[in-house]
Amino acid sequence: MHVQRGIRLTALRMHAHARFSSTSIDWPRPGRVGMIGLGQLGQAVVGNLLRAGLAPVIYDVKGESSASKLLDQGAVWASSGKALAEKCDVVLTGLPRPTDVSAAMGLTASGVGPDGILAGLQPGTVWIEHSTTDFENTNKIRAEVEKRGCKAVAAPVTGGMQILKVGKMVALVGADEETFQQVKPLISLSAPRIIRCGEFGHETVVKILTNMLCAVQDCAMGEVMMIAKKSGVDMKLLFDAMRISSGNSFCWETEFARVMDGTYYPDFTSEMMAKDIELGQSLARKHGVPMLMHGQVAQIYDLCMAKYGKDSGSTIPVKLVEDACHTSLADEATSKKFKDWTYTTEIADGSYVIVHKNIDNPHSEISKKIS
Structure with missing residues (x-):
């Protein structure tokens, strides 16, 4: 061979x-x-x-x-x-x-x-x-x-x-x-x-489920971000506080910045996310699993594609909240703080960890003190 x-x-x-x-x-x-x-x-x-x-x-x-x-x-x-x-x-x-x-x-x-x-x-x-x-x-x-x-x-x-x-x-x-x-x-x-x-085949099921959970988070993060914005909470503080809380997620850490720069994570389109949700729904029907949450999420992505286009980024549900509230989550001061932001990853104790770069990171000092 x-x-x-x-x-x-x-x-x-x-x-x-x-x-x-x-x-x-x-x-x-x-x-x-x-x-x-x-x-x-x-x-x-x-x-x-x-x-x-x-x-x-x-x-x-x-x-x-x-x-x-x-x-x-x-x-x-x-x-x-x-x-x-x-x-x-x-x-x-x-x-x-x-x-x-x-x-x-x-x-x-x-x-x-x-x-x-x-x-x-x-x-x-x-x-x-x-x-x-x-x-x-x-x-x-x-x-x-x-x-x-x-x-x-x-x-x-x-x-x-x-x-x-x-x-x-x-x-x-x-x-x-x-x-x-x-x-x-x-x-x-x-x-x-x-x-x-x-x-063979189980790996694809796992990948579909991974993206389905990301879709839920993309739909939810805009709502919590807008509540913070309307309450007068500093958005960079919200980003940092959430990262060290029980509400943290991969999507929060890697896509918050894409809301701040107005791109809504264009590397993965809303059409691709909708496709993975559809694949997940097909699996759910096959196994008789109710889809109360993901059925709603699928509808949200359908609305986003109709309003913003199929090539809009997968974090585009956040913009639905912005438009409904006539309020942009990004402001000049916060956007400037994320201007050069990027990230890499590490595996820590079996979990995927985001390592932020080119941004003020208050948790770095906390980590040093703990260690």
Whole structure:
């Protein structure tokens, strides 16, 4: 199998407080890793592969012009999904919806088309699915992949696009043990924090549920922020106080700043969030789970898309509250404090911890005193 003899990574050692400093990778021939789907996720993954010294083969239905920066950095363009699969030992996909994944694979109502990934897969190839999609559809594709003597790995990623771009994402992985061990070093280039999720398909369920909880928080945070604003509470104080309280969340820590700059977290769109809620509702119907909360959240996102557009950021429910109250949560003084804000992440005692950068952080001094 190509992957068994092909992947050799050395000096891939992650410290809790720093990225890996050096990576040496040998691959049988240039371009043996392929990526289909060059949205924000796909471009970030390809960027990590390039930094590691690989020359990934890439393809997207938007055409070669959509990948000019990646091609300038050493990526190799393929003319179709089939052409990419014919060249690669590992094929990665990162696409928005289940229908997009099926189309990329070449699955049609009448069978397998001539230009998709399935038409070009060579025996021994590994397919790694980074998309957040319908796990039943993924299982269907998995069966087609395995018919061709290939292996399938489901590895949706979570943790924020900013973290993916610097290779510190979390991957939720479903695969047989042998295949997992073969591709783990490759996945680690983008997501060194890997969680095995048992049976193939369970990782996608976990990822969908993660985004569903984020959607609830995005809908709730605007309301509490507006109550604070109307009560005269300083917004930066609110941000800092909430971070050290029982009301804290990943969304609060990483998306508050996107309200202050008026972008409402454009890295993940309201349409993508609505898609994940819909996938979760489908699972709920299958298992007879009532969706009182998430049914309301789904309606809120439908309203947001109708009012602000499908490409509006996933934190856009906050703007619904601002518009209803005719009050902007951001003010010049607070926005200025978040102007250069960014973040990274650490794992502390098994939990994801946000590390804030380029912002006054009163909790830093508290931590020093406690330690």
